[in-house]
Amino acid sequence: MLTGPIPERVDHRKLANQAGLIEGSLPIQCFHRFGEMLVEGGGEVRLRLEFSKGDFGSTSVNGSVATEVCLICQNCMQQFIRSVTCDLALQIVSDESKLERLAEVGDVIVMPDKVISLAELVEDDLILAMPMISRHEEGQCPGTDYEQEEIVLPDVKEEQNTYRPFADLAKTIDNQNTE
Numbered sequence: 001m002l003t004g005p006i007p008e009r010v011d012h013r014k015l016a017n018q019a020g021l022i023e024g025s026l027p028i029q030c031f032h033r034f035g036e037m038l039v040e041g042g043g044e045v046r047l048r049l050e051f052s053k054g055d056f057g058s059t060s061v062n063g064s065v066a067t068e069v070c071l072i073c074q075n076c077m078q079q080f081i082r083s084v085t086c087d088l089a090l091q092i093v094s095d096e097s098k099l100e101r102l103a104e105v106g107d108v109i110v111m112p113d114k115v116i117s118l119a120e121l122v123e124d125d126l127i128l129a130m131p132m133i134s135r136h137e138e139g140q141c142p143g144t145d146y147e148q149e150e151i152v153l154p155d156v157k158e159e160q161n162t163y164r165p166f167a168d169l170a171k172t173i174d175n176q177n178t179e
């Protein structure tokens with residue numbers, strides 16, 4: 001078992017054969033696209049990844065990823081720290097021809113090389129785990145107009161009552177008949 005700093009790149013096939021566990025952290029700088037979404041690029045991402053042999057020569061990776069990120073609240077424009085975590089259940093295959101057979105299993109990643117970047121492996125899931133709108137949790141924002149920023153969904157019922165596509169048509173027919 002590996003703890004503390006972990007290698008940036010690993011041989012996933014070797015790990016799968018050994019039923020290997022990778023546990024430790026990588027600097028956020030390793031995550032290029034994810035890092036661009038953050039105010040500060042410092043900090044680290046903690047990973048816990050279990051490798052095992054999957055179907056059709058694939059590698060199964062199960063585990064979790066967690067980090068704390070610094071974001072700007074869209075309500076008060078101040079920085080705040082937020083934790084981002086996600087669970088992973090991935091299959092790594094060497095080429096696309098194997099994709100179809102594994103489609104039912106879950107997320108499948110095509111990686112032709114057996115030596116893979118751990119950051120690349122988990123980066124998409126990490127990005128998806130980011131909040132859609134970056135702002136403080138409710139009640140923790142120093143901004144006063146928090147409530148007003150709530151997204152108001154259109155009232156479907158009201159729209160149905162006022163939308164009468166044939167009302168104008170009926171009027172037109174009436175006019176034609178009286179002319």
Ligand SMILES: [Zn+2]
Pocket residue numbers: 073074075076077078135136140141142143
């Ligand atoms: Zn705020």
